[in-house]
Amino acid sequence: MNITVIYNPAAGGGREALLCRFVAELERLEAKVRLHHTTGPSDATRYLQSLPDQGDCVVAVGGDGTTNEVLNGLAPGVAMGVFATGTANVLAKELGLPKKPEAAARVVVEGKSVSVTPARLNGRRFIMMCGVGYDAWVVDGVDLSIKEKFGKLAYVMAMLGQIRRYGERRYRVTVDGRPLDSFSAIITNGKHYGGSFVLSREANILRPQVQVLLFQKPGVRFLLRCLTALLFGRMEQVDGVASLRAQAVTIQCEGAEEPIQADGDPAGMLPADIQVDDLAVPVRVPQMFLP
Known part of the structure; x- marks a missing residue:
């Protein structure tokens, strides 16, 4: 080999x-x-x-x-x-x-190979997720020197630093042609987020679709409920969080330059055009792997 x-x-x-x-x-x-x-x-x-x-x-x-x-x-x-x-x-x-x-x-x-279909964000492939709003602000705000020394602590600090901003921007997210409003959005190919946390129980990395999570209520209290639910793998049960399957997603934000994150790194600015890729990638996994 x-x-x-x-x-x-x-x-x-x-x-x-x-x-x-x-x-x-x-x-x-x-x-x-x-x-x-x-x-x-x-x-x-x-x-x-x-x-x-x-x-x-x-x-x-x-x-x-x-x-x-x-x-x-x-x-x-x-x-x-x-x-x-x-x-x-x-x-x-x-x-x-x-x-x-x-x-x-x-x-x-x-091991064995399984077919994983990435998505494309403005033409560039990502395999796990991309996000706008609070999610992207956190990634954009990570201090790289702290990340190098202390790992996940850098993300915790960025999360705390961005909490009060949540709700200040409204995004128009079009999901397979259906326009929806949201204060943050995460488009994910898999269930996990930030390591071991379960973001979406509806997602399946072996399915050629993405799962779109829309955070449709403003306010710090709502965001804190979402973050608490994430700790227990119950994000999609929060009132105000919509979870939809999709093949194509576009995201816009009028009147402001807004960052995007993809696979945990900054990935440019809005607008975003997200499409499930035409070509799956064979990925090596353990023989006992089950989705």
Whole structure:
């Protein structure tokens, strides 16, 4: 098996020792490994696009942002693997991927492939989620130096810093042609959010549709109810949260420049055009994986 490993040394504060164990196990399993260390944003995408042959599988070693870059450089038909060493690692949680490097390597070589259909945000693919409003403000407001040193604490601080802003912007979200108003929105391909939290029990990463969560009431108290519900996996039970399946979503906000986040990283500004991709990606998962 020919494997290209893309390693982000900045993800999770660096995990060189884990990388070495991961690669050693791949080679013990008789895989032929090509290793690339990323040097900055978008480097993984550019590197993969420059390769005439990416191999049988490209493995992202890093966080969800690294996986997003690999996804956007991946050639059609090439499988994608993930060894999560980042901060939140939402996709790894969604797919039941192991944390130990030896077990992660065995999944790549001895596991199975499942078809995951990404979506496109303004033409660029994302595999887990994108969001506007409070969700995007938090991602946009994360202090990267704190994230590097303290991981998820940086997101907690950003969440606290943005709470009072919730409700100041109204978004027009058109879901498969149906216009709806919302004060925040998350478009998700899977159930999980922020790591182990369950955002949507209706979502299914193996289904070629996205789940659209619309937060349709203003006010800090409503937002706090939503955040509390997230802790217990009950977000869709909150009065004022709408959950809809979709193939196509557009988002606009009149009179203001508003950020978007995708797979946990800033992803430009509104307007947003979101479409379920035409092409599924084979992703390596454990043999026992069930959606």
